Amino acid sequence: MAKIREIYVCRSCGAQSAQWRGQCPRCREWNTLEAVQAARPSPGGALSPKSHGPSRILPLAEVTGGDHCAFGTGLEALDRILGRGFVPGAAILVGGEPGIGKSTLLLQLAGAVAREGKTVLYASGEESLPQIRNRAERLDVLHDSLLAVATSRVEDLFPVLENPESAPALMIVDSVQTLASDAAEGLPGNVSQVRTVATELVERCRRSGTALVLVGHVTKDGTLAGPRLLEHLVDTVISLEGDRREMFRMLRVLKNRFGPNQELLIFRMVRKGLELVEDPSTFFLGARDTSLSGTAVVMAVDGQRPFAVEIQALATKSYLSIPRRTGLGFDVNRLHLLLAVLEKRLRLNFGQADIYAKVGGGMRLQEPGLDLALVAALLSSFYDIPLPERCVLWGEVDLNGQIRPVSGQDIRMKQAMRLGYNPILCPENAKSRGLATVADLQRVLFRKG
Ligand SMILES: [Zn+2]
Known part of the structure; x- marks a missing residue:
């Protein structure tokens, strides 16, 4: 042997x-x-440990199924970013931290698909049937076509997928880390269990023409085998993000065989589940008091969407031997870098000041266009002079204090004009506004320097 x-x-x-x-x-x-x-x-070269035999040989014109048979998810905006919705036989992985709302969102979608008359099977290794029923009732999605099963053994799900005629149109498995396979060793959630469970389900759903949604928990401490392990097995990867204390959630498409990548939807947590924010362009502004110093608005781009996001900064006298520098919602190294640029190029002294800066609304920004707004907010707090009420900024600041263009210029400008911002301070307007360096910004906004 x-x-x-x-x-x-x-x-x-x-x-x-x-x-x-x-x-x-x-x-x-x-x-x-x-x-x-x-x-x-294996002799057939298949990934799966068990061979399922070849498909029947057919004229291609008679083959049914595939992405032209896609059906709606119940959320038009989600259909659009997935391409056409759920594709029979294709697999979607939904990743996110435990408790972020993956099960809630998926039960809502399951209910919507069932209402259209398609059979949906919600398989849970996390909750008992009465618990799932209670949640479905609260979300108001109970329907005869919405079936549920509670199991921790993946083999229990195979019989229903055996026959393409009776297989459900959609199967949601919550979560891939709570199911175990007889074919793999060890506890649920370890690498070989997660791989085996996912491989078996993806393979069987492909054959039965069932659209599959796998839920995968992402844990920061890495105690569970993460969704990245499964990325190559599935057609689409979605991640649901957000701060559990904040009321919004961001749904991102990270990989997509059937539609665009890098798309983003914003949801609001309400009593009846997650509700789509139809126009999220100003969602992260909240209720701003524009008469206060130390705030600026950046037109940021995340995925393909421009958002107006508030940046707040606070410079106060420090009583510490090493003044404090705190940044929330962005890389704090950018704060250190920008303060160094301002000290050197504008000869400002932040040595006696504690500096706090944060991105409003609990949003996380990872883009260079943030720089100019952060500089404006810092200077506004330092001088205690508020910015013009409808001012918006974006642009990267480099080490010699020059303001540099960033990507997504057209969509930022279009959105800023649509929302009625004025002045619009960005590298592309630099010439007409005499705005090439941070010293120009200081002069234009605060008449200093
Ligand atoms: Zn690794």
Whole structure:
């Protein structure tokens, strides 16, 4: 008998390695490599440990199913960013932190699909049937075509997928980390269990023409095998993000075989579940008091969408030997860098000041266009002079104080004009406004320098 070979797979990114290592060579996480049995190459070359035999041979014109048979998710905006909705036989992975609202959103979608007369099976390894029923009742999605099963064994789900005629149109599995397969070793949630469970489900749903949604928890401490392990198995990867204390959620499409990538939807948490924010362009402004100093608005781009987001800064006298620098919602290194630029180029002294800066609304911004608004907010707090009420800014600031263009110029400008902002301070308007450096910004906005 051939010896069963073991390989090591990273719990967080799925990288494989022949030997055990303390640190993953790809994602640099520590202690994430786990031993799994290497898949024995099967005669058909299939990934799955069990062979399902070939499909019937047919004239291509008679083949049904596939993406031209896609059906709506119940949310028009989601259909648009997925391409056409749920595609029969295709798999979607929905990742996010526990408690962020993945189950709520998916039960809402399941209810909407069932209302259209399609059979939906909600398979949960997390909750009992009465718990699922209670939640469905609260969300007002109970329907004869919405079926549910509570199990922690993936094999229990196979019989319903056996026959393409009676298989559900949509199956939601919540979550891939709470199910275990008889074919894999160890506890649910470990690398080999998660891989086996997902591989089996993806394969069987492809054959039965069932659209599959896998829920995958992302844990910061890496105690569960993460969704990145499964990215290559599925057609679409969605992530649901947000701060559990904030009332909004962001749905991002990270990978998509059937539509655009990098799309973004914003939801609001309400009593009846998650509600789509139809026009999120000013959602992160909240109720602003424009008469206060230390705030500025940036026209930021996330995915394909421009958002007006408030940036707040506070410069106060410090009583510490090393003044405090705090940044929330963005990389705090940018704050250090911009303060250094302002000290050097504008000869301002922040050495005696504690500086706090944050992005409004709990939003996280990872884009260079933030710089100019952050500089404006810092100067506004430093001088205690508020910015003009309808002022919006974007642009990158480099180390010599020059203001640089950023991507997405056209959509930022269009959105800023639509929302009636004036003045619009950005690198592209630099010439007409005499705005090439941070010193120009200081002069234009505060008449200083
Ligand atoms: Zn890794």
